[in-house]
Every structure is written in structure tokens, then in C-alpha cells.
Amino acid sequence: MTDRDEVKLHWLRQNERRHIRNLPRWAKVRIEKKAAKWLGKACKVSVPLFWGQEMSVVFPEFVSGRLGKFGYFEDDVTSMFIDCLESGMTFYDVGSHFGYFSLLASSLVGSKGQVFAFEPTASTYEVLTENAARRDNITCCKVAAYRTTGPLAFIEQGVGRSSLNFVIGEGYEPDPADHMARETTVPAVKLDDFASQHGEPDFLKIDTEGAEIPVLEGMIDTIARCHPTIVLEMGDHVCSSTGNGLSRQNVDFLLRHGYEVFEYRNRDPRPHVPRASYSYTNLLFRHPTRMTRPRIAK
Template sequence: MTTTDRTAWRAALDRRARTTGLRGLAQRLRHPVRTCYPSSRALRRRRHRGEGRPSAARTFWGQEMTIALPEEVSVALHRRGFVDYDLTAFLLSHLRPGATVLDVGAHIGYYTVLAAALVGPGGTVRAFEPTPSTLTVLRRNAGRFPQARVVPAAVWSRRDELVLYDHGLGYSAYNSAFEARLPEAVRSRIPSDPFTAETVALDDYIRAEGLAPDLVKIDAESAEAHVLAGMRGLLTGPRPVVSLEVGDLGVAGAPAGRTLVDTLTAAGYEPWELRAGTPVPHRPRDHYAYENLLFAPAGHRLAPHEEAGPPCTT
């Protein structure tokens, strides 16, 4: 991928991100079905009823993806073609061709597909996802890229079997071994069906596969501490950049975001936060709302990608 391609993709992302003012109105008028239909109220009713159907969307860079409306990540892809502007913009600027990416908690595969497109045929992407129904959609999306492989397992501190809870298609982004990161009023009205999945520790996996990851994206729905416990070797050996979802929502058994931040800083990592997709040094807080933080080995600046330059960890 050339610098020109990345510039064009970033411009496309920024256009899709405009949802207010005259530019946002113009976008809704140009694309009324994509941006306004189905309505948020209709989607919410369908989500509560557990309804859903496979559909298709195009990402901001033009890649076709299978989605599962009315699930909320799918809604974002249907309407805007991206999920989480900040993390998307960071990956677009920093992931180089040939890099190795581990997508922990891949869900339907948005970040798997984005990473595969950015690292190119010479790169490697591994997408970890345990939920059987979600795996069907993920496999369709990852299957478009030879460099991407799906691992049907939950990432944990060790190899084992784990009971997780499936909250139905509409709330599949919240499937977890813990209670859903949702308000109690919502949790009480949605399915919560237990299923058993195999688990894998990242240290064991990369040793068996002979991988040296450049980036690990972790979105494990309250299991982040267990994921980190199973990648101690990674944090002292290959030392990849880590993207970590935090958010203190009072989930029983899940440590506070500050505990996760302290775990990584104790391993010699420095925290960064994203502002308009640009990493800036982060000052640890005692409480975290939903946010994706970045962690890089101490002394390594998260400089933007250069075509002939080093991996994103330098």
C-alpha cells in the first residue's frame, strides 16, 4: 500500500465521519438509505426481540463486508463504513505492509479486515473469536484475505475450557465470560445463553505458530486481565504495541481500568491515548469510561507509518 492510498483512505474516513452541520446533512441527503434506514428506533426494537439477518456493507475504503443487522457494530458499518474513528485512524496511519497483527475479540471482523488490507499479502492477521454464531460472519469476512486466519477460541490466561454467555445476535458484541457491559435494564431483557469454548494463551499460540506480533488489539469484554496474564512472554519478548479497551462499568469480577493500565506500565510500557486518531501521552486515571488506549514499549514513540520505515513500535 502506498502513501497515496493511505491518504485517500484517510480522506474517505474523514468524509464518512462528518455527521453534523451542512456536510453531515449533505451526506444524509446523498445516501438516505445507508445513513438513515432502518431508523434507530426500529433497530432497537429488533435488537430487543433478538431478530437479525445477514446483510452487506461497504467500508469507508470500499471493501465489502458481511454484517448482521441490527447488531450495533453492523449498524455503524451500514451507516458510516467504519467503527471507532480514533482507533481506525491510528491503524490507518501506523500499520505497515508485512506486519503481524493479533485481533483478540474479533467479533464480525471489522479490525481483522482493516488490518489485513493494511498489512497486505506479505503480512499476517490472526482473529480470535469464540462465539459460534459470530464466527460464521467473521469467517466470511476474513476469508476474503489469504493473510488472515480465524482462531475459534477465547483468549485467556491458559489453555482450558471456559463458559461464556451469548446475548443473541443483536447484542453479540457484549458476549463474555462475565455479565454484559450493559445497563441492568437492558441486561434483564436480553438472552444470556451459556456455551463452552476452548481457550488459548497468546504466549502459547505465538510459540506454536512462530509469530512475532507487531500489534495486539484487545477487546475481550471484561476478560482483559486474563488476556494480559497469558501474554507475559509477549510483553517481555517481541514487545508489540497493544491496543486495549478499558471502561469501568461495575462488572463483577472484572478489574478496574486503572489496574490494567498499571499492569502494562509495570511491564515497561507507556500509555497513550488517541485524539482525532493521533497518539498523545496518557496520564493514568482512577476511573475510565469507554476508551481504547495504546501501550508502547518505554522509549518507543508511536510515529506515523513511513513506506520504507520500521514497524509501528518505533
């Protein structure tokens, strides 16, 4: 049985018991999170993911808490990966954070595939590299993906709020009461430039806190040439708070390039009808020229 087969089997088993609380696991996470808050500092711990892979996380950070309690993060995106990633594929994880989706993709694409994990901020990147070292096919890239290659203004919020780091958009207005946010400069790369040197992606996840359009604009040639499957985070509140445009523009951009859009409900894909506005969700974009297509729920 391949790693991919094992991941799929564990996900099916997890689905059967997902409404049953694992009380010992939840209690352990609760104690560790409270200890971190009491100590007044972030605490790094190791947690098992749903297919048995160990991963380093940092309490009391939000994503880490979810991984600690459930062994996965974002039910819909995890299902998208399991449905669409095949052995031997190349995956780009844009906004990799601590690397949950990079680890998942690494197991799904196997030894013949490769994973490139993009994370520009130092404290987050440190945890990412520790997790990537657990696998042989993950390459960590300490850069942001953007529409241009060069220095990029960025907000870093510390390891405890690391999932909320973001590119400073044109409409960004600092919050004087937010003492955690720190403006910095990080290197950025156009994914077209990156792909020309390291190979084109078959699949991407782009989670850049509202800066998804600049990432897409930086890979326009790659989109036209190889039509990679793309998962995008959507959410107008995040876009507004970071000074970036609204999420509908992401949908319109990829529709203009011939993509079809899917949403997942209860781990099953359905065709997505574009909306005027978006609360928090994730969407799957697939081009008709891609052979593998998601199973559509009836």
C-alpha cells in the first residue's frame, strides 16, 4: 500500500468517527494551550495528524489548536487534496504556515512527486523547516509569491498569530491598538519565474490573507500553459483588513481563464455559483484540460 493509499484509508476512517470527540486528546490539547497562556509565551509541541504523521505546532496559535484536537485542518481543503493530488505530481503550497498541507501533499504525491512550500516570515519558517525535514520530497522556500520579483512590504504578527501574517495591500490602514503587528520587508518571487527554474506545478494551494490576486497575476504564463488545479481561500473580511481587493475578483480571474469552480460540502464537491460577496470559505478551481476531475455529489 502506498502512502497515498494509506492517507485515503485513514481519511475514510476519520470520516466515520468525525462526530465523536476524542476526549483524552482534547483534554491534552486544552492543558497544553492553557500552560502556554499561563507562561505567557508560545510553546512548541508535537501532535499526530490523522494518517499518523507527527507534526510540530505552536500553542496557543489557532491552527495549531485545531491540528492538536482533530489531527487535520480545514475539512474541505483536506478533502480537495485527497481527491485531486496524484502520485508524481508537483505541488506548490503558497502560504505554507507550519506545513500541514505540505506534509499532506508530500504523502499524496509520494517519492516521485515534489512539494515546494513558500513561507516568508522567519519564526513561521523555522517551524515549517522542522516539519519539512520529516519528509524527503519537501523543499522550503523563504519567499512570498507575488506579481513581481523583489522586496515586498509585509506584516508579521509573531509566531502566536502566524497564520494571520499578510502582504500590505494598497488600502491597508494600521490599527494603533494592535501591538503585535510589525511591518517588515520580505523577498518575493513571481511564480512564473520560479516555475521556469524548478518545474511547473500540477496543483497549488494559495492562502495569502487577501493577496491571492497578486499571486495569480505573477503566474499568468503558468496558468495559460499548464492549467494547474488551484485551491483558494476566500473571505472579504480578511481582504478588507489587509488592504487587498475582495474575493470575487479571484473567481472572475480564473473563470476568464477557462476554469470551473467547485465548493465542498460534507467532503463532497459541488459546482459553485459565484457570489457577490464571500465570508470565509475555500474553493477548488479546475481546468477542463486536466484529466482527473472531482467526483460530483448527486
